[in-house]
Amino acid sequence: MGGFGSKFVPTIFDERFFAETRPSCAPVWKIGAGANMAFRRVAFERAGPFDQRLGAGASGCSEDSEFWYRLLALGGTCLYEPRAVVFHHHRSDWAALRRQVRAYMRGHVSALVVQYDAFNDRGNLRRIVKKLPASFVRTAIHSVQRDRRGRRAMLVQEVLGWLAGLQYLLRPGWRRSTDQMIVKTPLGHFLGCNPFPRGWTDGLFYREKMRAIHRVAPAAIDANARILEIGGGRSGMASYLYRGANITTLDIDPVLSGQQPASARGDFVCADARDLPFPDGRFAVVTLFDVLEHIEEDSLAVEEALRVTRKDGYVLVSTPDAGWHYPYYPAMQRVCPHEMELMREWGHVRRGYRHTDLALLFGDAPAETSATFINPVTAFFHDVAFSRLRRRWRIIFYAAAALPTAIAYTLHGRSTRGTETAFAWRR
Numbered sequence: 001m002g003g004f005g006s007k008f009v010p011t012i013f014d015e016r017f018f019a020e021t022r023p024s025c026a027p028v029w030k031i032g033a034g035a036n037m038a039f040r041r042v043a044f045e046r047a048g049p050f051d052q053r054l055g056a057g058a059s060g061c062s063e064d065s066e067f068w069y070r071l072l073a074l075g076g077t078c079l080y081e082p083r084a085v086v087f088h089h090h091r092s093d094w095a096a097l098r099r100q101v102r103a104y105m106r107g108h109v110s111a112l113v114v115q116y117d118a119f120n121d122r123g124n125l126r127r128i129v130k131k132l133p134a135s136f137v138r139t140a141i142h143s144v145q146r147d148r149r150g151r152r153a154m155l156v157q158e159v160l161g162w163l164a165g166l167q168y169l170l171r172p173g174w175r176r177s178t179d180q181m182i183v184k185t186p187l188g189h190f191l192g193c194n195p196f197p198r199g200w201t202d203g204l205f206y207r208e209k210m211r212a213i214h215r216v217a218p219a220a221i222d223a224n225a226r227i228l229e230i231g232g233g234r235s236g237m238a239s240y241l242y243r244g245a246n247i248t249t250l251d252i253d254p255v256l257s258g259q260q261p262a263s264a265r266g267d268f269v270c271a272d273a274r275d276l277p278f279p280d281g282r283f284a285v286v287t288l289f290d291v292l293e294h295i296e297e298d299s300l301a302v303e304e305a306l307r308v309t310r311k312d313g314y315v316l317v318s319t320p321d322a323g324w325h326y327p328y329y330p331a332m333q334r335v336c337p338h339e340m341e342l343m344r345e346w347g348h349v350r351r352g353y354r355h356t357d358l359a360l361l362f363g364d365a366p367a368e369t370s371a372t373f374i375n376p377v378t379a380f381f382h383d384v385a386f387s388r389l390r391r392r393w394r395i396i397f398y399a400a401a402a403l404p405t406a407i408a409y410t411l412h413g414r415s416t417r418g419t420e421t422a423f424a425w426r427r
Contacts, residue, residue: 274297
């Protein structure tokens with residue numbers, strides 16, 4: 001039964017492991033057994049305490065693996081070290097083993113729902129409703145073929161534990177407390193905050209930008225952490241991304257004071273991104289969404305953003321690529337404003353950045369992840385949105401290109417060719 005930590009080679013479970021396995025439910029139970037673990041204090045400062053709804057005396061188990069899942073989701077690292085040894089007494093009779101198997105499965109199912117509740121990872125739900133039942137069927141077939149009565153008896157307990165885990169979730173007060181952390185808004189709700197009234201046509205480019213930012217943003221932040229949104233006078237993107245977070249919005253234009261969403265919790269500061277009026281390490285997250293291309297001394301803005309970001313904090317950036325242009329401009333130049341006209345209107349001092357340019361700006365700060373947006377197909381909607389076409393003609397163009405655009409939008413991955421990119425940089 002089982003087999004925790006059966007390898008004899010030290011193994012690192014880090015963000016790469018989590019990113020690769022997250023879509024199908026990261027198998028954190030492979031890290032080891034909670035009876036033998038140690039933590040740095042910073043792990044609890046980053047991820048909060050153990051979830052007391054799990055573990056012995058509550059759901060049954062997985063208090064340890066849920067914490068590992070949470071820690072990995074927040075950028076932490078776990079190490080399996082086979083030289084660290086403890087002695088642990090196991091059940092010595094069948095009745096005790098059956099109770100343990102049932103409790104373990106109940107706790108496992110409970111932890112999967114806790115993880116889905118916190119991070120909206122659908123792989124956890126798929127494991128509950130698809131993978132676990134499928135494994136029960138396979139085990140039943142194998143136990144019959146090999147005449148393993150003891151294994152069939154344990155299978156019954158696993159199924160009962162699976163059902164008990166589902167029932168356990170019906171108890172009141174199950175949702176995660178917001179006292180510990182603020183979880184990133186689920187993607188669907190976040191995209192619903194698109195400020196463009198026609199988010200699937202005129203505002204599709206902004207929807208793509210929001211999706212890319214959501215992909216690179218940390219899954220959760222400490223509830224007491226502060227966020228700085230530089231140049232966010234109109235968008236209020238950070239307040240939609242982390243609802244309930246304490247957000248400081250900074251913009252050089254004082255007219256934009258008070259234009260943040262009503263749901264935003266924080267204050268507005270009129271200041272220059274090149275000279276931030278905050279102490280070192282003040283913020284857990286600093287955002288520069290479509291800002292750097294507007295600042296002549298961009299190196300000063302990046303230096304200031306990193307200065308006010310605390311250790312292990314994030315700087316989130318979105319920007320056009322250096323080669324950005326109207327892909328369909330030659331065919332639409334009669335109805336579209338010239339690129340330079342748009343650059344002046346938007347206040348650009350440069351077209352955009354190559355990835356190597358940003359790497360030089362951020363220096364030793366490693367890029368955690370990136371995600372592109374606006375690919376060569378969906379860019380057509382972008383061009384139509386900024387054209388001088390009347391509404392009737394826009395609708396005709398949108399309708400004609402709807403199917404390929406929908407397919408291109410749906411299939412766009414993190415590294416699909418795009419004209420703009422969102423980055424997450426770690427301090």
